[in-house]
Amino acid sequence: MITGKTKIIGIFGDPVEHTLSPSIHNEAFQYLGLNYCYVPFHVKKEYLKDAIFAIKALNIKGVNITVPHKEAVIKYLDEVSDEAKYIGAVNTILNNEETLKGFNTDAKGFVLSLKNEKILIKDKIFLVLGAGGAAKAIVYGILKEGGRVYIYNRTLAKAMAIKERFSNLGFIEVVSIIDKSVTEKVQTIVNATSLGLKKDDPMPLSPELLKSEHVYCDIVYPETHLMKEAEKIGCKVIGGTGMLLWQAVAAFEIWTGLQAPVEIMKKTLNKVLTK
Ligand SMILES: NC(=O)c1ccc[n+]([C@@H]2O[C@H](COP(=O)([O-])OP(=O)(O)OC[C@H]3O[C@@H](n4cnc5c(N)ncnc54)[C@H](OP(=O)(O)O)[C@@H]3O)[C@@H](O)[C@H]2O)c1
Structure with a gap:
């Protein structure tokens, strides 16, 4: 149930309608009894800067970044992990007390x-x-x-x-x-x-x-x-679902600091793929 204490995680992309990430993460949050909610945000190129600013303004805990923003987002962040810097792309952001740090969990x-x-x-x-x-x-x-x-x-x-x-x-x-x-x-x-x-x-x-x-x-x-x-x-x-699963596992652990329930996430992914 969403309460006043719910922490928001999101995904910024264009398009974003096809994403399976909300299902995977919300099921994992629920399984561990965490008061988090993962929501999709359709963010067009021209609003990317504002959307990143909104992470702090709205106290969003973290986001995934998907096509086409993974490279463009870097310039709006406070910190970038060495790995993401090296790769030149960010797909996960953590809002740590108003410091936005970018990671790459695709590799x-x-x-x-x-x-x-x-x-x-x-x-x-x-x-x-x-x-x-x-x-x-x-x-x-x-x-x-x-x-x-x-x-x-x-x-x-x-x-x-x-x-x-x-x-x-x-x-x-x-x-x-x-x-x-x-x-x-x-x-x-x-x-x-x-x-x-x-x-x-x-x-x-x-x-x-x-x-x-x-x-x-x-x-x-x-x-x-x-x-x-x-x-x-x-x-x-x-197939590509393995990479999808494991990048999600890594992102989950960055946001929550907890071990991700991999089996639950895998089961959810298989369920939504067969729908
Ligand atoms: N499984 C996962 O977890 C996961 C994670 C990330 C991405 N993906 C998927 O991986 C794919 C690529 O993602 P991306 O972020 O790398 O996209 P991207 O940056 O847009 O790159 C697309 C790549 O596909 C090539 N391409 C596109 N149309 C082509 C065509 N008609 N003929 C030959 N090559 C073509 C492009 O070649 P040019 O450089 O010549 O345009 C480029 O190398 C997407 O389908 C995405 O959904 C899956």
């Missing part, structure tokens, strides 16, 4: 989604498709864990910029086309583009390039066309 979310499925990262070679905000966090996560990265993006310059940003963390190379010479040297392929979100999207990679030894990981959810093809080929397939 951790991606790494935990793989570890949870016993997928090794250290010394393994990855092909990352895409060079947007999510790809940046994913490349950072892989390199920090000792993996190596080939990156491909439709707009090559963005992949080059990611290489420049992270090359001191480990091996990262840009590829301008994806063919067998690339896919045969990698163990894991990650779709970090937004392809697969819409039913009629083309696949980000030809299924002919996949082999049963590959791990195919897609951060788009629910299940994409290429995930289904990869399953048919016999690849180990990891």
Whole structure:
């Protein structure tokens, strides 16, 4: 029940209607008996500064930041964690007595989604498709864990910029086309583009390039066309709900200082996905 003492957590994005985060977090708050409430806020680009100011003005405890604000938000914050600074994107803000601190839990979310499925990262070679905000966090996560990265993006310059940003963390190379010479040297392929979100999207990679030894990981959810093809080929397939779950777990712990009820959050996510 909402009372005078309820702490508000929100999500700022445009669009925001599709978000599953309110269901996951509200169920977790309720399970632990915490007087918190998570609400979506549709924030357009031109109001981002005002919306961030409102976190302090309205004593909102924390927010998630989603597309398209993850990079633009940084300039309005009082503090940014080293990791988020390095990645150049914030997806979680904590209001600690009127000091707004930004974090990035996407990198951790991606790494935990793989570890949870016993997928090794250290010394393994990855092909990352895409060079947007999510790809940046994913490349950072892989390199920090000792993996190596080939990156491909439709707009090559963005992949080059990611290489420049992270090359001191480990091996990262840009590829301008994806063919067998690339896919045969990698163990894991990650779709970090937004392809697969819409039913009629083309696949980000030809299924002919996949082999049963590959791990195919897609951060788009629910299940994409290429995930289904990869399953048919016999690849180990990891979907985007794992990353969604684990970034939420990390954010929950930042806001509450408590251990997140992972099983409840996972169950809720599965329930809302099958609706
Ligand atoms: N599972 C999770 O927890 C999680 C977390 C974060 C994001 N996501 C999902 O990941 C996706 C990417 O998010 P983002 O924040 O990185 O978005 P973003 O910054 O807008 O980047 C989009 C990426 O997709 C590429 N792309 C878009 N349309 C394309 C097309 N028609 N052909 C080829 N490439 C195309 C873009 O290439 P260009 O650079 O050439 O435009 C860019 O690399 C979204 O669907 C988002 O919902 C999932």
